Amino acid sequence: MLETILTEGLSIEEENARLRAVVIALMDRSERAQSPSRPMGQLSHVVALEQQVRTRTRDLAETLDRLRVANARLSQAERDAIDARNHLADALEAMGEGFAMFDASDTLTMWNSRFCADLPDVRRRIGPGLSFRDYVRIVSESPALNLPDVNARRLWVTQRIDSHRRRDVNFMVPLVEDQWLQVSEQRMASGGTAVTQTDVTGMVRNAREERAKLLDEQAQMVRATLDHIDQGVMIFDAKARLAGWNRRLRELFSPPVDLLAHGTPFTALLNNLMRRRQLGRGNIRAALTDWVNGPPYRPPLTLEIVQDEGSVLELSAQAMPDRGFVMSFTDMTKERRAIAEMHRLNETLEARVRARTVELESARDEAERANASKSRFVASASHDLLQPLNAAKLFLASLSAMDQPAAQARLTERITSAFGSVEQILGALLDISKFDIGAARAKPEALALAPLLDRLREEFTPLAQARGLQLRVMPSRAFVISDQIYLKRILQNLLSNAIRYTERGRVVLGVRRRGGVLRIEVWDTGPGIPEDRQADIFKEFTRLDPAGSDGGMGLGLAIVEQACALLQHPLSLSSALGRGTMFSVTVPQTNAPHENPATPPVSEPRGLLHDMLVLVVENDADVRHAMMGVLEDWGASPIEATTLAEAEAVIAELGVPPDVILADYQLDGGATGLALIEALRARHGPVPAVLITANHSPELVGQAEDAGILLMTKPLGLRRLRRLLQQVPLYARDSDAADSLPAAKGDHSYWLRQTVHDA
Numbered sequence: 227m228l229e230t231i232l233t234e235g236l237s238i239e240e241e242n243a244r245l246r247a248v249v250i251a252l253m254d255r256s257e258r259a260q261s262p263s264r265p266m267g268q269l270s271h272v273v274a275l276e277q278q279v280r281t282r283t284r285d286l287a288e289t290l291d292r293l294r295v296a297n298a299r300l301s302q303a304e305r306d307a308i309d310a311r312n313h314l315a316d317a318l319e320a321m322g323e324g325f326a327m328f329d330a331s332d333t334l335t336m337w338n339s340r341f342c343a344d345l346p347d348v349r350r351r352i353g354p355g356l357s358f359r360d361y362v363r364i365v366s367e368s369p370a371l372n373l374p375d376v377n378a379r380r381l382w383v384t385q386r387i388d389s390h391r392r393r394d395v396n397f398m399v400p401l402v403e404d405q406w407l408q409v410s411e412q413r414m415a416s417g418g419t420a421v422t423q424t425d426v427t428g429m430v431r432n433a434r435e436e437r438a439k440l441l442d443e444q445a446q447m448v449r450a451t452l453d454h455i456d457q458g459v460m461i462f463d464a465k466a467r468l469a470g471w472n473r474r475l476r477e478l479f480s481p482p483v484d485l486l487a488h489g490t491p492f493t494a495l496l497n498n499l500m501r502r503r504q505l506g507r508g509n510i511r512a513a514l515t516d517w518v519n520g521p522p523y524r525p526p527l528t529l530e531i532v533q534d535e536g537s538v539l540e541l542s543a544q545a546m547p548d549r550g551f552v553m554s555f556t557d558m559t560k561e562r563r564a565i566a567e568m569h570r571l572n573e574t575l576e577a578r579v580r581a582r583t584v585e586l587e588s589a590r591d592e593a594e595r596a597n598a599s600k601s602r603f604v605a606s607a608s609h610d611l612l613q614p615l616n617a618a619k620l621f622l623a624s625l626s627a628m629d630q631p632a633a634q635a636r637l638t639e640r641i642t643s644a645f646g647s648v649e650q651i652l653g654a655l656l657d658i659s660k661f662d663i664g665a666a667r668a669k670p671e672a673l674a675l676a677p678l679l680d681r682l683r684e685e686f687t688p689l690a691q692a693r694g695l696q697l698r699v700m701p702s703r704a705f706v707i708s709d710q711i712y713l714k715r716i717l718q719n720l721l722s723n724a725i726r727y728t729e730r731g732r733v734v735l736g737v738r739r740r741g742g743v744l745r746i747e748v749w750d751t752g753p754g755i756p757e758d759r760q761a762d763i764f765k766e767f768t769r770l771d772p773a774g775s776d777g778g779m780g781l782g783l784a785i786v787e788q789a790c791a792l793l794q795h796p797l798s799l800s801s802a803l804g805r806g807t808m809f810s811v812t813v814p815q816t817n818a819p820h821e822n823p824a825t826p827p828v829s830e831p832r833g834l835l836h837d838m839l840v841l842v843v844e845n846d847a848d849v850r851h852a853m854m855g856v857l858e859d860w861g862a863s864p865i866e867a868t869t870l871a872e873a874e875a876v877i878a879e880l881g882v883p884p885d886v887i888l889a890d891y892q893l894d895g896g897a898t899g900l901a902l903i904e905a906l907r908a909r910h911g912p913v914p915a916v917l918i919t920a921n922h923s924p925e926l927v928g929q930a931e932d933a934g935i936l937l938m939t940k941p942l943g944l945r946r947l948r949r950l951l952q953q954v955p956l957y958a959r960d961s962d963a964a965d966s967l968p969a970a971k972g973d974h975s976y977w978l979r980q981t982v983h984d985a
Contacts, residue, residue: 238297245286252279323424330417332358341423344401345370358419362386372400390419398426406430457554464549466492466518478539478555479504492518505541506531514543522549530558538562668709668792669924672816675702675737675746678714682735686721695728697721700736704744706813712789713813717746719786720809724750731806740812747810754803835862835951841884842866843873843902844918845894853888860948868894870902874909883910886954891919891926900926903935914954918942 252275315338318325324341328334334356342348345368352361365371366379366386373379389395393413398406406429410422449470452459458475462468468490476486485498496514499505510531517527527543540556683699690697706713717735724733731751738745755763764787790797790811801807840857844850845868857864865884867873877883887906889899903915917930920940930937938947 238293241293245290248282248286252282323422325423326352326421328358328419328421332419334358334361335418341421344405344407344423344425358390359387362390370401370405372402372405398430404431457556459555460495460553462492462518462551462553466551468492468495469550475555478557503534506533514541517543518551531555668712670707670709670793672705672707672819673710673713674818675704675706675744678710678717679735681714682717682721685718686725689722690725690733693725693728694730695725696732697725698732698734698736700734702737703818704737704739705816705818706744707816708793708795708813712793713795713811716786716789716795716811717748719783720748720811723783724748724752724807724809728752728806739815742815743812744815745810745812747808749806749808751806754805755799755801755807756803757801835860835948838862838886838951838954839880839882839884840864840951841873841876841887841889841906843887843889843893843899844868845890845892849890856944860951862951869897870905873902873906877906877910883913885914886951887913887915889915889917891917891921900929900933900935904933916947916950 314336318336318338319340321338321340324338324343326334326337326341334352334354337352342352342365345365347370348364348368351364362383366373366383371379371382373382389397390411392411395411397409399409400406404427405425406427408424408426410424412420412422414420449472452470452472453474455472456474458478459470459472460468460475461470468486468488471486475481479499479502481495481498485495493515496505496511500511505511510529513527513529517524522545524545526545527541529541531539531541533539536559538558540558541553542556543551543553545551679699679702683697687697721733721735728750729752733751734747734749736747736749738747764783786809787797793813796812798810798812799807800810835857838861840862842850842853842857842864844853844866850866850868854864854866865876865880867876883906887903889902891899893899893902899917899919903913903917907913907915912934915935917935917937918940919926919937927937936950
């Protein structure tokens with residue numbers, strides 16, 4: 227109840243008055259309660275009332291004590307607030323700037339005597355409760371504000387109100403008599419705004435003087451710069467009157483002294499220069515007049531002036547922001563003469579270059595003709611060279627199969643080895659000639675490395691053992707994209723080179739995976755290759771010829787390099803003297819071709835050639851007889867012919883077609899073994915056939931492959947030929963049996979399968 231009586235905000239006098247009223251009311255009630263009609267009830271009521279009075283009196287005393295303490299604290303706070311306000315007023319008065327504070331509702335609450343001191347009329351109208359908009363309006367109406375007209379003052383009010391919305395803003399206010407105020411506004415945390423006014427007249431005037439002094443110094447610097455440049459310069463103001471020039475202009479045109487004066491019109495200078503023919507002839511006057519009278523922001527103008535005495539000037543005109551313009555004249559006489567002389571020299575040089583080019587083209591054509599002639603000679607002579615070599619190899623094969631004394635057998639072996647070396651040299655020459663004439667063509671395809679590595683192991687193991695070396699060919703099941711013939715040729719040459727130059731130790735052929743490619747590497751333990759000779763070994767007919775090396779003409783690595791370039795297989799070399807050499811060929815890897823799991827594997831027994839009927843078609847009697855002898859030694863039953871008619875007659879006499887046809891490509895009368903095989907197949911069915919030729923052209927290889935005819939080049943590899951012939955009995959002649967056989971190239975059987983399907 228006491229809290230409802232003593233309401234906060236009442237003065238001490240009002241609270242005491244309320245308390246006295248409460249006491250009087252209580253006493254009056256106590257007196258009325260002492261009625262004689264009910265003495266006992268009144269007595270108990272008086273006792274209770276007395277107890278309440280004592281309690282209330284005690285509470286009232288405590289409340290009065292708290293009121294006295296609160297009044298004392300309030301008085302002290304009021305004194306502190308008055309002192310703080312006085313201190314704040316003293317601090318604001320001590321400020322050198324004008325200061326005012328607007329509350330969150332943009333109402334003026336505090337200011338010092340310097341606020342708007344430079345605007346006396348505004349100072350008189352400032353008072354508590356003034357809104358910020360009214361303050362801005364009063365300032366805009368002040369005659370002390372240096373604004374030209376009413377519109378400018380309205381615009382100033384708008385900009386002033388807009389800037390007030392920002393939290394922090396600073397701007398300059400121009401006053402009359404060249405006075406300046408800097409006004410700063412800062413938004414406070416309470417939402418109010420503190421405005422500070424600083425007189426910066428002295429700073430503005432000092433800055434103006436410094437700027438004027440700087441402009442004077444810059445003008446002097448510009449004058450010195452203009453007098454030291456190579457261009458003649460004229461500067462005109464917005465009214466096309468001369469405002470500046472330099473010494474070089476006088477040197478170029480030598481105008482009258484009275485014309486080179488400030489304020490001379492552009493037309494007067496132009497007329498003088500044109501009259502004295504200083505600007506050459508033509509429409510110079512019209513071009514310059516149109517440009518000068520053009521719009522303020524016209525594009526630059528550039529003209530070339532040729533004076534009567536032959537001097538060349540380049541005129542450049544550029545508009546300036548103040549609507550004036552600058553004209554400069556550059557003497558280009560030396561440059562033009564140098565350019566003319568350069569053109570003359572260029573024409574002379576071009577004539578000499580053309581003449582030299584004609585000579586070089588003639589020499590190049592002559593060299594190409596000689597090279598083509600050489601290559602054509604090698605290619606055309608290959609048949610004549612390989613034909614007797616092939617016959618010799620066949621005779622040697624027959625001779626080797628005979629029983630001979632030991633001395634004769636050794637002689638036969640040496641002769642066979644010598645012919646093998648001749649065969650390698652001729653093969654290398656043919657390969658080089660194909661690269662030279664651009665006849666080399668590659669047919670990249672997916673092929674398995676395993677059969678290729680197996681053939682290389684079989685081919686080079688005897689050669690390595692003969693030299694006391696260990697040959698290791700690491701197995702691989704990978705598939706690559708390459709040309710089978712050229713890849714095999716590359717690896718053959720690398721292995722042959724490694725075995726030839728290695729005296730002891732071993733040679734290793736292996737495959738490494740490197741991301742999506744494979745590196746086929748050939749390592750040897752030979753003497754190594756000096757670093758300064760590693761580039762030379764790929765040149766034709768270049769051999770390091772270390773001790774113990776034999777054979778070869780230095781063509782193997784040249785063929786390797788050109789074949790790798792043809793296949794786009796990177797070739798690399800790593801070698802250490804005394805430790806060995808490693809050649810690597812990088813080939814793209816691919817997935818294994820899809821195989822039919824239902825196809826049963828074919829057994830590969832290697833039977834003899836007993837009772838195999840082999841038709842040999844060869845127009846060279848020596849070669850034909852040698853081939854017949856080799857086939858007879860192998861147990862086959864060869865029959866011979868030189869033409870298609872003889873072949874048909876022999877087959878008709880026997881009454882059965884041959885088991886396989888071996889036909890030479892070049893026959894008498896322009897006939898070819900390819901046409902002969904196709905004719906015999908058309909009459910007697912899909913007979914397996916081998917075309918033997920010294921022609922290495924890609925066109926012939928493609929024709930034979932399309933016809934399902936296996937092509938073997940001269941000199942023949944007798945071991946390979948025998949393996950091929952041993953496969954013939956494995957294949958049935960009926961199409962049902964043929965359909966069950968694999969057709970993968972690389973197993974020496976695709977030509978037999980393709981023959982059956984062609985049927």
